[in-house]
Amino acid sequence: MIVLSLDIGGTHLRIGAIDQCGTVLKFEKLPTASVIHSDHVLSNLSDFLRSFSAGLSVDGITIGFPATLDRSRRVVVQAPNIPFMENLPVCDYLQKEFSVPVFAERDVTFSLLYDVEKYQLPKEGMICGIYFGTGIGNAILLDGKPLTGRHGTAGELGHIPVPGCGIPCVCGNEGCMEAFAGGKALVRLQKALYPDTPVGEIFTRHRHDRPLLEVFDGMAVSVATEVNILDPDYILLGGGVLNMSDFPRSVLEELIIKHVRKPLPCRDLNLIFTEDEPEKSVLGGAVYARRNLEDGHVS
Ligand SMILES: [Zn+2]
Structure with missing residues (x-):
């Protein structure tokens, strides 16, 4: 099982391809503006994911946001640091594009999930x-x-x-x-x-x-x-x-x-x-996706 795990911050975007054992197969940290570079936010994101995951067989995508999400975790409600993500059907869009389940959560939840496993x-x-x-x-x-x-x-x-x-x-x-x-x-x-x-x-x-x-x-x-x-x-x-x-x-x-x-x-x-680790949020995102995929919680 390979999960594409993204952490979209105001300044930087982190992305990892992570396997079943929690091994990072590929990781990148790059300026968010280099990925979201036009008004077509969702297609920018989709193009980036497609290029990052070329050659990988992806089973799920997970995205962490520094933001308030709706209760169903499908839409970013308020995101002062990444306002371009507000009220977009990001999960539904990517799910349709990639034909795999897409999960979103607050980035801090991913950090905590990672730390809970680590400790x-x-x-x-x-x-x-x-x-x-x-x-x-x-x-x-x-x-x-x-x-x-x-x-x-x-x-x-x-x-x-x-x-x-x-x-x-x-x-x-x-x-x-x-x-x-x-x-x-x-x-x-x-x-x-x-x-x-x-x-x-x-x-x-x-x-x-x-x-x-x-x-x-x-x-x-x-x-x-x-x-x-x-x-x-x-x-x-x-x-x-x-x-x-x-x-x-x-x-x-x-x-x-x-x-x-x-x-x-x-x-x-x-x-x-806890210690700060550059891959913490994407690894925590992968934990979240893996649990949801294993539990059959596919939206
Ligand atoms: Zn306040």
């Missing part, structure tokens, strides 16, 4: 993934299945409102957590307070400064909020921010413990820091 966590129970990148990605697995909610928008931890924080958010609201405690907050701090420090060195030089400590506290509040509501079996933390040079994981962990409800679940938290 050999049990499929039963509740596992939360919180990934701090430009925004705050959040996925929740219940017995191995992504929690979608009524409209498909469950797990939007980054958009929890922070009282007193009026910073506009990409979602249209003001004062969302991810404007306060994600990569965007770091970029804002760097511009305002540390113009001579490259963003990549912000923790190395300034991790003890109060403005940074406030960002760490905001991140910890995000995690503690989810933990206090859901009491999950495992909490996986990752993303670009946590994997930046000299990010103080122990400080974040202490702050999470400070905010989580006592005595339980605080006394028995299963907190796992």
Whole structure:
């Protein structure tokens, strides 16, 4: 079984051809603009997939989006970083073109599925993934299945409102957590307070400064909020921010413990820091497709 697994981001697109054992047969990371280069988004995508998969016998296609998807996981509802994908019948179109099942999910769900396999966590129970990148990605697995909610928008931890924080958010609201405690907050701090420090060195030089400590506290509040509501079996933390040079994981962990409800679940938290890997999302996408294909969930 070979799955074509795509991760379409605002800047880069990743694609892998992955076999039954999870081996990457072929992988490419390229600028999204080099693939989606005209108004004919779906035919651009189809042409690219056809050329990438030439000579391969593909059994399924899976696509991860940094976006809100509808509950049926067929259409991108809102995608501030890839607005060209909004409200297009991408799954149905590609399914017709390639005559194989096509699945879509949020990219963060794919990252979590990959990490769950990597750390050999049990499929039963509740596992939360919180990934701090430009925004705050959040996925929740219940017995191995992504929690979608009524409209498909469950797990939007980054958009929890922070009282007193009026910073506009990409979602249209003001004062969302991810404007306060994600990569965007770091970029804002760097511009305002540390113009001579490259963003990549912000923790190395300034991790003890109060403005940074406030960002760490905001991140910890995000995690503690989810933990206090859901009491999950495992909490996986990752993303670009946590994997930046000299990010103080122990400080974040202490702050999470400070905010989580006592005595339980605080006394028995299963907190796992995950590594960033370039092929993570496409490998997780392949896990998702394989499970759906094996379960016979063919849309
Ligand atoms: Zn928001």
